[in-house]
Amino acid sequence: MDTATHMLRTGRRGALFQLQMAARDLRNSFARIGLAWSLATHDVASRYRGSVLGPFWITLSMGLMVVGIGFLYASLFNLPLSQFLPYVALGIVFFGVMTGTINEGCETFVQASGMLSQTALPMFTFVWRTVFRNLINLAHHLVIVVGVLVFYGMWKVSNPLLALIGIVLMLLNASWISLLAGIASARYRDIPQIVISVMQFAIFMTPVFWLPGRFGEHQIYLDLNPFYHLLQAVRAPLMGEPVLPNTYVVLVSMAVIGWLATFLIFARTRRRIVHYL
Amino acid sequence: MTTASIRCENLTLRFPVYGADAKSLKKALARAVSVGGALGRHAGVTDVTALNGVNLELKAGDRLGLIGHNGSGKTTLLRALSGAYEPDEGTIDVHGRIAALLDLSLGIDPTATGYENIRLRGRIAGLSSREIEGKMDEIAEFTGLGPFLAMPVKTYSAGMQGRLAFASATAVEADVLLMDEWIAVGDSDFQKMAHKRLLKLVERAGILVLATHELPLLKLYCNKVMRLEGGVASEVVDIRKVEQLLAA
Numbered sequence: 001m002d003t004a005t006h007m008l009r010t011g012r013r014g015a016l017f018q019l020q021m022a023a024r025d026l027r028n029s030f031a032r033i034g035l036a037w038s039l040a041t042h043d044v045a046s047r048y049r050g051s052v053l054g055p056f057w058i059t060l061s062m063g064l065m066v067v068g069i070g071f072l073y074a075s076l077f078n079l080p081l082s083q084f085l086p087y088v089a090l091g092i093v094f095f096g097v098m099t100g101t102i103n104e105g106c107e108t109f110v111q112a113s114g115m116l117s118q119t120a121l122p123m124f125t126f127v128w129r130t131v132f133r134n135l136i137n138l139a140h141h142l143v144i145v146v147g148v149l150v151f152y153g154m155w156k157v158s159n160p161l162l163a164l165i166g167i168v169l170m171l172l173n174a175s176w177i178s179l180l181a182g183i184a185s186a187r188y189r190d191i192p193q194i195v196i197s198v199m200q201f202a203i204f205m206t207p208v209f210w211l212p213g214r215f216g217e218h219q220i221y222l223d224l225n226p227f228y229h230l231l232q233a234v235r236a237p238l239m240g241e242p243v244l245p246n247t248y249v250v251l252v253s254m255a256v257i258g259w260l261a262t263f264l265i266f267a268r269t270r271r272r273i274v275h276y277l
Numbered sequence: 278m279t280t281a282s283i284r285c286e287n288l289t290l291r292f293p294v295y296g297a298d299a300k301s302l303k304k305a306l307a308r309a310v311s312v313g314g315a316l317g318r319h320a321g322v323t324d325v326t327a328l329n330g331v332n333l334e335l336k337a338g339d340r341l342g343l344i345g346h347n348g349s350g351k352t353t354l355l356r357a358l359s360g361a362y363e364p365d366e367g368t369i370d371v372h373g374r375i376a377a378l379l380d381l382s383l384g385i386d387p388t389a390t391g392y393e394n395i396r397l398r399g400r401i402a403g404l405s406s407r408e409i410e411g412k413m414d415e416i417a418e419f420t421g422l423g424p425f426l427a428m429p430v431k432t433y434s435a436g437m438q439g440r441l442a443f444a445s446a447t448a449v450e451a452d453v454l455l456m457d458e459w460i461a462v463g464d465s466d467f468q469k470m471a472h473k474r475l476l477k478l479v480e481r482a483g484i485l486v487l488a489t490h491e492l493p494l495l496k497l498y499c500n501k502v503m504r505l506e507g508g509v510a511s512e513v514v515d516i517r518k519v520e521q522l523l524a525a
């Protein structure tokens with residue numbers, strides 16, 4: 001129906017039609033996935049234009065934070081540095097990617113308003129742009145991950161394949177949250193502030209800088225924290241620790257339910273998003 | 278190449294205008310919980326009927342001029358034809374590759390160089406990286422910006438930006454060209470080149486839809502004209518009857 005040389009738009013309504021249109025948007029975005037990638041690489045290149053280190057600047061600041069917090073907390077809580085530093089490093093890097101994808105999701109459509117209001121580009125292209133941009137950042141931060149794992153000899157016990165599954169699950173979940181935040185932020189300008197606050201709160205409530213250790217009767221709060229599961233699925237395998245089966249249950253069901261609900265919302269709001277901007 | 282055509286049937290486009298109030302979550306929540314909200318949930322959201330039952334049929338070789346006062350729906354019609362706005366009623370059916378030149382800033386990143394912006398625009402228009410590199414020399418030459426292309430676009434004047442945008446947008450072999458009136462930005466040299474390129478488009482049996490207030494421009498490029506008034510369109514008439522249309 002919509003090809004490079006044919007565009008048809010109708011005033012048809014109805015839930016089924018809206019779903020079809022949303023599905024078509026998604027399909028078209030995959031058909032032109034290279035565009036999302038080009039936009040993402042352009043974003044990264046232009047953000048760090050003229051700087052010597054480029055995206056490695058965030059890697060550097062992350063590295064500093066890892067070393068600072070690693071040494072400080074290890075000595076405060078009497079923890080062995082060889083265990084705690086990799087733990088904090090992986091936590092900060094992967095939580096950062098999650099936060100980045102979600103926070104920048106708020107800007108997905110607002111930033112693209114110029115393009116959305118004069119082209120028939122799929123909306124999803126811009127969602128993937130945000131996700132890809134954060135993937136590129138992650139690729140730079142892998143320096144920290146690999147460095148720490150090698151330095152503390154943890155690579156011998158880590159399971160990269162399982163960690164990769166964890167990363168996929170993390171991105172699957174972060175991307176629907178990112179899309180949801182994008183739609184809501186286009187409509188209500190308060191949302192980005194709320195999202196940023198929630199993510200900031202989450203980083204302290206999730207065992208990123210601290211060990212879950214003896215949580216005792218409060219363990220339930222940890223189990224209810226989706227960010228804990230998201231992080232565990234990536235961090236635990238890299239540290240050679242087992243991932244609890246219920247973590248996968250939580251992540252898979254969260255991805256399925258989250259995507260279904262977000263896709264329905266997207267289908268309903270799709271044609272309006274451009275007017276929100 | 279497909280034969281270009283545009284068909285709009287009973288095209289109606291309403292859009293909600295979200296005022297500052299409607300963009301505030303707090304006020305939306307307050308409305309939702311207030312008892313008996315007689316003022317309606319849509320406080321702050323005004324529905325504007327931008328296009329009302331527009332019928333339009335263009336075939337290959339047509340060059341339509343859109344005239345009308347500010348806010349009469351010219352740009353909205355162009356945006357709808359570009360595929361960005363979806364109709365509330367009726368249909369829009371466009372055959373052919375569409376290139377929209379409505380806003381100079383499309384995909385223009387002011388901190389990036391001219392070359393990078395050409396690449397970016399080319400990618401948005403659906404070219405592969407290789408196709409863009411293949412056309413790069415031609416586009417670069419057409420812009421006439423020479424060494425400035427290696428400089429950030431933020432250092433360009435409005436006219437230079439116009440050259441860049443026009444050159445990169447028309448480099449894509451578009452069948453349907455949608456233009457808002459900014460074509461007047463360039464200097465006379467550029468106007469001449471733009472003129473040539475537009476004629477080439479017409480030769481290729483493309484369709485041009487141009488919104489403008491300037492009669493000379495209209496007479497130069499268009500062979501048909503349509504007047505929009507408050508979202509209601511007139512008949513499409515021959516360009517020679519433009520005075521009649523304006524007097525009506």
